[in-house]
Amino acid sequence: MSLHATLRVPDRDVDVAVEVPTGRTVALLGPNGAGKSTTLAAVAGLIRPAAGEVRLGERILFCANGSSRFIPPHSRGIGLLAQDARLFPHLSVLDNVAFGPRSAGMPRGRARDRARHWLAQVDATELADRRPGALSGGQAQRVAIARALATEPHLLLLDEPLSALDVETAPSVRQLLRRVLAGRTTLLVTHDVLDAVLLADDVVVLDGGRVVEQGPTSRVLTHPRSSFAARIAGLNLVRGALDGDVVVGPEGMRVAGLVDDSSVEGMDAVAVFSPAAVGVYRVAPQGSPRTEVRATVTDLEPHGHQVRVHTAYLSADITPAALADLALTPGDEVVLTVKASEVAIYAG
Amino acid sequence: MTRSTRPGHAAYPRLGLPSWVFVPAALGALFVVLPLVAMLTQVEWSQFGALVTSESSRAALALSLKTSLASTVLCIVFGVPMAVVLARSRFPGQSVARSLVLLPLVLPPVVGGIALLYTFGRRGLLGHELDVLGLQVAFSTAAVVMAQTFVALPFLVVSLEGALRTGGQRFEEVAATLGARPTTVFLRVTLPLVLPGLASGAVLAFARALGEFGATITFAGSLQGVTRTLPLEIYLQRETDPQAAVALSLVLVAVATIVITLTRRSRTAL
Amino acid sequence: MRYAARVLAAVAAPLLALTLAGCGSGDESPRGGGSSPTSSVTAGGGEPKGDLTVFAAASLKKTFTQIGSRFEQDHPGTKVTFNFAGSSDLVAQLQQGAPADVFASADEKNMAKATGDSLTAAAPVDFASNTLEIAVPPGNPAKIATLADLTRPGVKVVVCAPEVPCGSAATKVETAAAIDLKPVSEEQNVTDVLGKVIAGEADAGLVYVTDVKGAGDKVEGIEFPQSSAAVNVYPIATLKGAQNKALADAFVAAVTSASGQGVLADAGFGKP
Missing domain, CATH: 3.40.190.10 (Periplasmic binding protein-like II)
Incomplete structure (x- = not known):
């Protein structure tokens, strides 16, 4: 069943429209405070938007456009999986999973059978008799997934389901989600590019309570139009007006690159390039590359086998040897260069 | 429990407290304990048994336990919904409502008794209506229970509301998305999770009801076996037989101590 | 054990002082626990004057306040301070050493307790009755x-x-x-x-x-x-601990005088 949601929550300055086609997973990306959790809560019915409409298939769950309708959360047929597992501490694992079916009026025995089935689906059969307090984070999240699925929801909402897990546990739970989400209509809030790539078909990027970008995951991550999407894709993005094959960005920054066909002189465009394509110098190098930006180092951090140099607008990846050579510390003035052949310019 | 599984426990004693805090803490403890010790020294133990098992003493103790239990039940029946409404819903005038509900905490009990008298008494606000229904509250055991409930209710509401707020709504939200109706959420999630808070609130309410004096003597009167609870009996015995008053006071202290200890133990076991 | 007892005593002493202060007449009566007598006696046969503390049954509040102010007028330089409470409470306070000059009880039983403990200086006088x-x-x-x-x-x-x-x-x-x-x-x-x-x-x-x-x-x-x-008789007596016996006796006389009896009769008290 497909989800169509248009929501306005003035309290939190959120005004978004999100669609999830039947059987697909949409990732809701965005920085903290972008309105992701508010959107999720509004779809789940945990908060009531000031205006808009939430439709699941043909069923209107909420509308406040002239007429008014609000289906409470327990009647929406929407499952929710939060950051933390939130297993009921006073019930066994089995009864946690059986809670949904029981609430729907199923007799205890059948509800427990159903719970065992779903525990098997998440490889947690042996945990059935344990108390939630005796589970590890990963085990608890597996059980929470089984509990959410046991109600056979029409729509599954996932709110950063892996963010509370440690790095050893997250991959296996992510694999589990990948398996169980296949063919389910799912809205996934995340700030992790890996979740988006591995779990989502499409992404919607929120910033400041508005949708700033949406589309298939692969396109958004390779051709981001928003700085947030670029950042989580690990790319530099400069937005500005197109002048020939140059994007004129903030503070007169000029980035030259390869312009795609759709772009027209003078229109808004973005220049996107990898930090690995950025050269870092103490003084401007010989041969004057087309793109040369003066900047101040704000931060240095390890990034894989390299070191990422952050400045106000751009980032660069250099080798530790190069870093030692340059003897950089935050606050140093540097010159950044980018080869035009490594910069993609398209309509923003 | 081994050290490795509970490092916090092993490390706790090493957490430095400023040494001077022990002085006022000990003085405060002494201030509470010393009067009890002083009372113990006043008891004539040879007569203790006879004093506390006299007919009037037994009647007062039985009445006190019976009415305190009844008022604790009433406190739970009304206090739990009150706490849930205060903690979980939003309505205009909520903070005013909370202050009003908590008023008996700071009101002298005698004032509570007078207020009850002017509400449920013969010439009170509801007196005529109650009379028509054939209900006469004043001078009855029911009046004792009402007086106790009046003063004890805020204790239960306060501690339960605190527990509800601390617990938050995370589990209730999940339960709702799992398809549980509000009543199911309340009975199967909210209540079980605040059970420790409810238990301690109920104990506080019971203890408060057990010690209730001012509102009872003002609203319910004092008659052996009907309205004369243990505190009233103690106060009366003081007139003629201070020894009996001391002995009965000790019984009251013992009952309160037993109740509080039992509950603390059952809570730690939980 | 000795040490514990000392600590106990050290803590108990201020507590006791608090209690006694609470038992007192409750106003700024300048009595300092008897150690620094503030009342004075006029030497020679003149009218007695000074400070007087009267412990009286609560039911005497109106009448005794009235008699007291008349007494102050008749004895210039005199200040009468009352402590009104239940008779049994008053006797208990006297037994604990509360400083007072005169005790007026609402019944003979509590006065008997006071005389039994040799707290009174003279035989009590019945001054009123109540039915x-x-x-x-x-x-x-x-x-x-x-x-x-x-x-x-x-x-x-x-x-x-x-x-x-x-x-x-x-x-x-x-x-x-x-x-x-x-x-x-x-x-x-x-x-x-x-x-x-x-x-x-x-x-x-x-x-x-x-x-x-x-x-x-x-x-x-x-x-x-x-x-x-059931005629309830009210006795009054000067106390042994009185700082100013002459003044205390004068107050007892004022209560039993025609004027004092008139005040009591107006309030409904009967003859003793």
Whole structure:
């Protein structure tokens, strides 16, 4: 069943429209405070938007456009999986999973059978008799997934389901989600590019309570139009007006690159390039590359086998040897260069 | 429990407290304990048994336990919904409502008794209506229970509301998305999770009801076996037989101590 | 053990001091626990004057305050300080060493306790008496006319508990009248009985004549002949610990004087 949601929550300055086609997973990306959790809560019915409409298939769950309708959360047929597992501490694992079916009026025995089935689906059969307090984070999240699925929801909402897990546990739970989400209509809030790539078909990027970008995951991550999407894709993005094959960005920054066909002189465009394509110098190098930006180092951090140099607008990846050579510390003035052949310019 | 599984426990004693805090803490403890010790020294133990098992003493103790239990039940029946409404819903005038509900905490009990008298008494606000229904509250055991409930209710509401707020709504939200109706959420999630808070609130309410004096003597009167609870009996015995008053006071202290200890133990076991 | 006892004593001493301060007359009476006598005696045969502390039964509050201010006028330079409370409380305070010059009790039993403990300086003098009366709410809704009416079914009667003086008086009256009262409540003191009658909760209560008078028009009083079975006599005595015996004796004389008796009679007290 497909989800169509248009929501306005003035309290939190959120005004978004999100669609999830039947059987697909949409990732809701965005920085903290972008309105992701508010959107999720509004779809789940945990908060009531000031205006808009939430439709699941043909069923209107909420509308406040002239007429008014609000289906409470327990009647929406929407499952929710939060950051933390939130297993009921006073019930066994089995009864946690059986809670949904029981609430729907199923007799205890059948509800427990159903719970065992779903525990098997998440490889947690042996945990059935344990108390939630005796589970590890990963085990608890597996059980929470089984509990959410046991109600056979029409729509599954996932709110950063892996963010509370440690790095050893997250991959296996992510694999589990990948398996169980296949063919389910799912809205996934995340700030992790890996979740988006591995779990989502499409992404919607929120910033400041508005949708700033949406589309298939692969396109958004390779051709981001928003700085947030670029950042989580690990790319530099400069937005500005197109002048020939140059994007004129903030503070007169000029980035030259390869312009795609759709772009027209003078229109808004973005220049996107990898930090690995950025050269870092103490003084401007010989041969004057087309793109040369003066900047101040704000931060240095390890990034894989390299070191990422952050400045106000751009980032660069250099080798530790190069870093030692340059003897950089935050606050140093540097010159950044980018080869035009490594910069993609398209309509923003 | 081994050290490795509970490092916090092993490390706790090493957490430095400023040494001077022990002085006022000990003085405060002494201030509470010393009067009890002083009372113990006043008891004539040879007569203790006879004093506390006299007919009037037994009647007062039985009445006190019976009415305190009844008022604790009433406190739970009304206090739990009150706490849930205060903690979980939003309505205009909520903070005013909370202050009003908590008023008996700071009101002298005698004032509570007078207020009850002017509400449920013969010439009170509801007196005529109650009379028509054939209900006469004043001078009855029911009046004792009402007086106790009046003063004890805020204790239960306060501690339960605190527990509800601390617990938050995370589990209730999940339960709702799992398809549980509000009543199911309340009975199967909210209540079980605040059970420790409810238990301690109920104990506080019971203890408060057990010690209730001012509102009872003002609203319910004092008659052996009907309205004369243990505190009233103690106060009366003081007139003629201070020894009996001391002995009965000790019984009251013992009952309160037993109740509080039992509950603390059952809570730690939980 | 010795150490523990010392600590106990060290903590107990200030506590006790607090308690004693609470037991005192409650105003700025300049008495300093007897260590620094502030009262003075005029040398030679002149009128005695100085500070005087009187412990008196609560039911004497109105009359004694009046007698006291007259006494101050008649004895210039004199200041009378009262401590009004239940007679048994007052005796307990005196036994604990509370400083006072005169004690006026509401009954002979509590005065006997004081004389028994050799707290009094001279034999007590009876100065007033009080008898019971039926108090009913204004308009007398239950139409009470006699003591026997109190036994009518449905009539709510409130009395004092037998443990306190007004209650034992009620019991005596009950016996004398050969009736069996079924009170709905046995209160701690007269004030509680009166309170329930004033509030209309009770149809009738047994209290003293002076209480009915003192309550003004909030209750009506009904006399009954059997009240003579329980005449409550008020004794007064100078105390052994008196700082100023002459002044204390003068106050006792003022109470028993024609003027003092007049004040008491106006309040409803009978002759001793």
